Amino acid sequence: MAGVSLECRDCGAQLRSVEEAQEHAELKGHTNFAESTTRVLNLICTTCGKPCRSHIETDLHTKRTGHAQFADKTSEAAKPVVLESRPAAGEDEAMADAEGQKAKEELVVPEVNKDLLAELEGMGFPVARATRALYCSKGGSVEEAVNWIVEHEDDPDIDELPKVAARKAEPPKPTLTPEEAKAKAQALVEKARRKKEEEEKRAEREREKERIRIGKELLEAKRIEEDNDRKRIIALRKAEKEEEKRAREKIRQKLGEDKAERRRKLGLPPEEPKAAADAVPLVVEPFEKEAKKSTLPVRPATKAEQMRDCLRSIKQTYKEDDAKVKRTFQTLLTYIGNIARLPSEEKFRKIRLTNASFQERVGNIEGGIRFLELCGFERDETGEFIILSHGKIDLILLNTAGAELNSAISNPFFGVL
Template sequence: MAAVSLKCGDCGTLLKSVEEAQEHAELTSHSNFAESTETVLNLVCSTCGKPCRSKTESDLHTKRTGHTEFVDKTLEAAKPISLEVPKAADAGADGAVDASTSQSEEMVVPEVDKKLLEELEAMGFSTARATRALHYSGNASLEAAVNWVVEHENDTDIDQMPLVPANTNVEASKPSLTPEELKAKQQELRERARKKKEEEEKRTEREREKERIRVGKELLEAKRIEEENERKRILALRKAEKEEERRAREKIRQKLEEDKAERRRKLGLPPEDTSAVKSSAPVVEEKKSSLPIRPATRVEQMRECLRSLKQNYKDDDAKVKRAFQTLLTFVGNVAKNPDEEKFRKIRLTNQSFQERVGALKGGVEFLELCGFEKQEGGEFLIMSRDKVDMVVLNSAGSELDSAIKNPFFGVL
């Protein structure tokens, strides 16, 4: 099989022609070349048209641009390699005609400044577009090539590799700037790109800061609204507690007045002088005295008993809460199982009972208001089956539940 490439024995690079081998030798000082049947890859990017000579080069192009689709045209361009260096045409008359004819048919890619080409490829331009821009801008500078691309980006052949006759004077394609001027121009372009990147980063940071401020304000406003709602809720609870306290005191006052009037009647004393009280008071008292007030009185006594218990042990909320829950358990067991004798009998000397309820002033009194009575020498609290009153037990359960759940019970 005929050789289709030259392979560098020092680094393994495949080269398409003798000219490329010479350039490789000048750049790397490698001199060990041999013919090879391996073809130089020709992977063309489907997106931008950039040709890649190897898998490594295509991977680098993908990493830099994000383009992943390549067309393999290696076999289309593969042909036996010529080991002869092209010679200049003879000046003879006969030879001039033949050389002119052959060179007019041979078109080659124009030579451009390789450093500028690498710079443009690093900026994301395809090899064909970068070569065309450098060729038609006279290899003047990187900025001139970029300006040419901007002006001709809508050309249909913008991504086609330019071709020129082989006898074109290559000197015309060399950059007109000195190396120092070219280096300064490249530095200027890099500085512009750096400043543009910094400005973009600053703008992005400003946007992020604005977003952080906006989110912070929203969180503060949400917290303020939550605190305001909590404050209103607490005020409403305190108001309800005060109203409950006022109604309870009013009922107790009315009951005291009724008891006082009843005692005066039993003693045969005349009614209290109406000049010391409101004119409407006797009528109201007379009406209330005719109503069955016994259940309401017991409920109020239960509430007052619980309030007194909490006031006496206000420095130990855990003990008060445990006592309320224990009382609720005793009352609930009897209400749920009125026929079970074990729930209607409590040993007063039981240590657990003493720690939770018995030793607390008001605990045993509350159970007696529910219907329990001391029996058997005062050792037990017993509620006989015929003394089980579901209305009283339910009222006691409601009062205990309110005392447990209401954080302001007995405080105001």
């Protein structure tokens, strides 16, 4: 297969054309290039059209822009490498002069490893063939030279000595004084240090952008979670109001049935609804009113109200030490939040009562353990632990407890009035 790219033997970079190889040589100072049958990747971003030449470039592009779809145009862009560059207009004469000058240069047989040449001669290979094989295979080893001979044994010039232009004596490099050498070394060190600082700044900017992005995502997730908690609390309170309404209706209905039963026992006719509505209310003495009030069933306090009263009692008991109260509320919120987030984790549902940190933050606070009991915690048989068993986990109740704690922490007037 014809070469479709040039490979830099110094760093391994794949280049599409001679022009790219020349630019690479000028930038990097590399001069060892060879034809390669490996195509240079041409991956086009389907979103913005940016071309990428490697999977590393596609990964970086995806990280910066979020674009992840790329079209592979490698086969369309791959073209055979033309090693003979075409002269630009007006350069024909200069190239002709250069070629004439090159033709006048003396051609000599290149030097090869004498030991390897003698070994190949000992194998029976002609001197010209062995010399050409060692020169073309870079003189690495006898095995490489033999492989080259096998691959090129049909070449018409295989038994001709290779010719190369004689090397001109390079002018001696000017020697530097100790002061100049020290100054040059210092300049190189400063250049390397500046390059490193620029790379560190660029990496820091990338990290800062990543931190900002993650922060925005966390804030958005927190906002969504707060909205969901607010909706759950609203739904819970609505359900409580409906339950209270149904309970009042049952009580009213029961009172009506009892009243009708008493009239029936006294032999009185059933009371007509309209007459009952138009009846003039009787004047009742205060003590009789109190007696009637005492006979009505009292609506039991809901768990939310009990929790609120418990937190209000803690706030009023330790009103002189606001920091202690806030720390207790936050500790209780942490316990409740861990269970609501991971209800299957037993370690969050089992608290040692003798734990020093627990005693300081909750255990020694009057009403702290009571609040946990309202959330479903119970003491075990030994009395050493307070446990919320898996079967008694009520996520709605835990959410209610979290809402009450949040309100107690964020409301500066909680428990004051």
